[in-house]
Amino acid sequence: MTDEDVGTVPVAAPPAPSRRAVPALMFSQGVSVAGTQVTALALPTLAILLLGAGPLAASLLFALEYGVQGLTGPFAGVLVDRVAARRRLLVTVDLVQLVLIATVPLAHAAGALTLVHLYAVAALSGALGGLSAIAVPTVVPAFVPAEGLVAANAKLAGARSVGQIAGPGLAAGLVQAVGAATAMVADAVSYGLSALALSLPRLRRDPAPDAPAARPGIAESLREGVGVLRDQPVLARLAVAAAALNFGGAGLGGLYAYFAYEVADLGPGEVGASTAAFSVAAVTAVLTARKVIARVGLTRVIPLFGPVAAAALFLIPVASLGFALPVLITYQLVFGFCATVWAVSSVTLQQLLSPPDQLGRVLGLSRSLGQLVMPVGALLGGTLAGVAGTSGALVVFASVALAGTLVVATTRPRTVLPEENRT
Numbered sequence: 078m079t080d081e082d083v084g085t086v087p088v089a090a091p092p093a094p095s096r097r098a099v100p101a102l103m104f105s106q107g108v109s110v111a112g113t114q115v116t117a118l119a120l121p122t123l124a125i126l127l128l129g130a131g132p133l134a135a136s137l138l139f140a141l142e143y144g145v146q147g148l149t150g151p152f153a154g155v156l157v158d159r160v161a162a163r164r165r166l167l168v169t170v171d172l173v174q175l176v177l178i179a180t181v182p183l184a185h186a187a188g189a190l191t192l193v194h195l196y197a198v199a200a201l202s203g204a205l206g207g208l209s210a211i212a213v214p215t216v217v218p219a220f221v222p223a224e225g226l227v228a229a230n231a232k233l234a235g236a237r238s239v240g241q242i243a244g245p246g247l248a249a250g251l252v253q254a255v256g257a258a259t260a261m262v263a264d265a266v267s268y269g270l271s272a273l274a275l276s277l278p279r280l281r282r283d284p285a286p287d288a289p290a291a292r293p294g295i296a297e298s299l300r301e302g303v304g305v306l307r308d309q310p311v312l313a314r315l316a317v318a319a320a321a322l323n324f325g326g327a328g329l330g331g332l333y334a335y336f337a338y339e340v341a342d343l344g345p346g347e348v349g350a351s352t353a354a355f356s357v358a359a360v361t362a363v364l365t366a367r368k369v370i371a372r373v374g375l376t377r378v379i380p381l382f383g384p385v386a387a388a389a390l391f392l393i394p395v396a397s398l399g400f401a402l403p404v405l406i407t408y409q410l411v412f413g414f415c416a417t418v419w420a421v422s423s424v425t426l427q428q429l430l431s432p433p434d435q436l437g438r439v440l441g442l443s444r445s446l447g448q449l450v451m452p453v454g455a456l457l458g459g460t461l462a463g464v465a466g467t468s469g470a471l472v473v474f475a476s477v478a479l480a481g482t483l484v485v486a487t488t489r490p491r492t493v494l495p496e497e498n499r500t
Contacts (some may be wrong), residue, residue, distance in 0.1 A: 111267060181194070318383050
């Protein structure tokens with residue numbers, strides 16, 4: 078390790094613990110994630126079955142959501158850092174999301190729904206979702222002392238996992254029962270419930286607004302965020318590692334179903350069993366993350382669990398050699414557990430090493446890189462499979478993910494971290 082890896086942890090007055098705040102944040106995260114799954118199914122369903130969209134037009138919905146998140150991430154980070162009342166910002170975003178999502182069933186009822194409308198909803202909702210994803214980790218340290226961040230982040234990851242697990246079933250049932258447009262009312266309601274949870278008295282700890290002061294421009298604010306990543310190389314390398322894992326995961330994810338059915342010769346039930354293993358592993362990870370990180374150490378989990386998660390991706394093409402179902406289940410278990418623990422550790426380290434007034438920019442810049450590569454990876458998957466074959470493409474994407482995560486394999490900041498967050 079070189080001197081560039083040495084950093085200092087910003088010193089700030091520790092917040093008074095608020096055990097009641099974390100459950101409110103968990104409810105907000107869980108319910109909004111579950112609702113988002115409804116819209117994730119409803120938008121392409123409406124585009125394809127109602128408006129006659131072709132494959133390219135339908136895939137544009139996915140590309141817009143993640144592409145806009147990536148493009149607006151740095152600016153969202155600037156906004157989060159400039160807003161003192163971040164809880165109120167989250168409430169406002171939820172209410173705007175409620176209105177935005179509600180425009181789809183309203184336009185459908187009026188016979189005025191168009192593809193352009195769906196594209197606008199996908200883009201704007203994606204940008205707002207990215208803003209919330211950046212703001213939530215900046216709110217947590219206001220209620221949780223540094224030594225409790227791992228536990229709080231694990232609980233929030235668990236709430237999101239519950240929403241991701243329950244959401245697809247809820248989405249499928251609602252779309253089947255009431256139609257795709259009407260089903261989106263459930264997503265609008267979920268944002269209303271999230272806003273209500275964030276408005277509870279237990280979360281009302283927004284600081285009094287400061288007197289107006291001169292603020293740097295957006296370009297200067299972004300340079301300050303880049304400066305944090307430069308001064309704390311481990312954070313910059315975390316962003317690169319996350320982007321590599323997202324890129325490889327997006328490429329592999331786009332090919333997974335085709336590989337499972339056509340190459341590994343699995344049936345729908347077997348494919349469902351393999352993907353269910355991921356959910357089991359992820360839930361296990363959030364339940365045990367605090368103990369695992371305490372035993373291994375926060376600065377050792379980062380360089381260990383990311384590369385292990387990436388290495389597990391190689392098990393997908395290995396499944397073509399035989400014993401496909403057990404091999405793919407093993408992949409899902411290893412990847413789901415290690416990637417989840419790594420994600421909890423990463424956000425905790427970002428919270429600990431970033432100056433509190435620049436955390437939003439660090440998160441925004443890091444998320445932007447990770448989000449922008451996802452549609453690229455997904456679109457390249459099919460192209461690369463046509464050139465190198467499905468198994469060959471899977472090996473390429475797994476190799477990119479592993480190479481990227483190895484950039485943090487030997488990186489550990491020489492910083493004194495709270496006891497709960499290290500060995």
